[in-house]
Amino acid sequence: KAGVTQTPRYLIKTRGQQVTLSCSPISGHRSVSWYQQTPGQGLQFLFEYFSETQRNKGNFPGRFSGRQFSNSRSEMNVSTLELGDSALYLCASSRQGTNTGELFFGEGSRLTVL
Amino acid sequence: AQTVTQSQPEMSVQEAETVTLSCTYDTSESNYYLFWYKQPPSRQMILVIRQEAYKQQNATENRFSVNFQKAAKSFSLKISDSQLGDTAMYFCAFMKQDAGNNRKLIWGLGTSLAVNP
Numbered sequence: 001k002a003g004v005t006q007t008p009r010y011l012i013k014t015r016g017q018q019v020t021l022s023c024s025p026i027s028g029h030r031s032v033s034w035y036q037q038t039p040g041q042g043l044q045f046l047f048e049y050f051s052e053t054q055r056n057k058g059n060f061p062g063r064f065s066g067r068q069f070s071n072s073r074s075e076m077n078v079s080t081l082e083l084g085d086s087a088l089y090l091c092a093s094s095r096q097g098t099n100t101g102e103l104f105f106g107e108g109s110r111l112t113v114l
Numbered sequence: 115a116q117t118v119t120q121s122q123p124e125m126s127v128q129e130a131e132t133v134t135l136s137c138t139y140d141t142s143e144s145n146y147y148l149f150w151y152k153q154p155p156s157r158q159m160i161l162v163i164r165q166e167a168y169k170q171q172n173a174t175e176n177r178f179s180v181n182f183q184k185a186a187k188s189f190s191l192k193i194s195d196s197q198l199g200d201t202a203m204y205f206c207a208f209m210k211q212d213a214g215n216n217r218k219l220i221w222g223l224g225t226s227l228a229v230n231p
Contacts, residue, residue, distance in 0.1 A: 003158065042223040043205065048216075056216045090159065102149075103219075105159040 002027065004106035006091050012112045018079040021109045025072050025093030031055075032074040033103065034066060037088040046089075049074055078111075086113045118208050120222035127196045128230050134181075135191045135225045137206030144168075147209040148182070148189045149219070154202040162204070165189065193227075201229045 005024040013019050025032050033056075034046040045058035049068035066076040072093075078085055088110050092103035118139045127133035139148070150162040165173045165182050172180050177197075181190045193200055206222040 043221040045218060056218055058218075092159075102161050102164065103151075103159075107156075107158050 004091055004093050004104055006089075006106035006109050008109060009107065010110050010112075012114060013081050014114050015081055015083060017081050018077060019081060019111060020075055020077045021089055021091075021111075023074045023076075023091030023093075023106060025074070025091075026104055029093035029095050029104070030072055031094045031096065032068055032072065033092045033094075034074070034076050035090040035092065036060075037090055037108070038086075043090070046076065081113045083113050086111060118206055118220050118222040120204075120206050120225050122225045123223070124226045124228075126228040126230055127193075129196055129198060131196050132192060132194045133196055133227065135193075135204050135206075135227065137189045137191070137222055139187050139189065139206075139208045139220075141187070141208065141210065143210065148180075149207040149209070150178070150180070150189075150191045151205045151207060152200075152202045153205065153224075154199070159205070163191065196229045198229050198231060200227065202227060 004026055007022045023032055031050045033048040036044045036046055046060055046064055047054055047066050048056040052068045063079045068074045088108045090105055090108045092105045094103050120137050122136055146167045148165045151159050152162045153159040163173050163175045163178050163180055165180050172182050177194045179192045203224045203226050205224045208220045209217050210220055
């Protein structure tokens, strides 16, 4: 069974640009969550999608957005990039969402903003 | 607000020894879940162990076990017979339920564990 796949793995952008990250969950998993991981802040929850609907949202500005498609694949978008957006963005999938707490993570997309 | 505190940013242990990672949390809820996740260098985060607050018995998964002290709001992870592959960042997480009946994971900042040969 294939795991959670995130693309791209690494990317470099400049301030003001936008970026789109993709996540393909494990087959059969309908929930996808996104996290931002930085050394100082740890894992910060961005949002969770379940069956194409945003079910939970963290405390991030509106520049951060996401969506989920009918095949459960998810994308997140960050517009008007800032230096502080440099981070590892993790995607996690599960059958039921965070209701069970058991998440399956991808390897992450490492974003560097110059 | 619920918080999760891991007071040990870094730890090291000799191969085959036992090490305990600390985690404390703050909540007013009586029923919740606690987790330990492991993130090896440049690899995916994986679930190590899960504890349901209403269960008094401490969870165990092979060499990994927890010491869950509900009154003290403490949830430590013990790794026995440490192996080189245990080298990783370990995150403690608490699952809370918000006003909208949705559940969210609150994460600690992690403990970086190095297992030395």
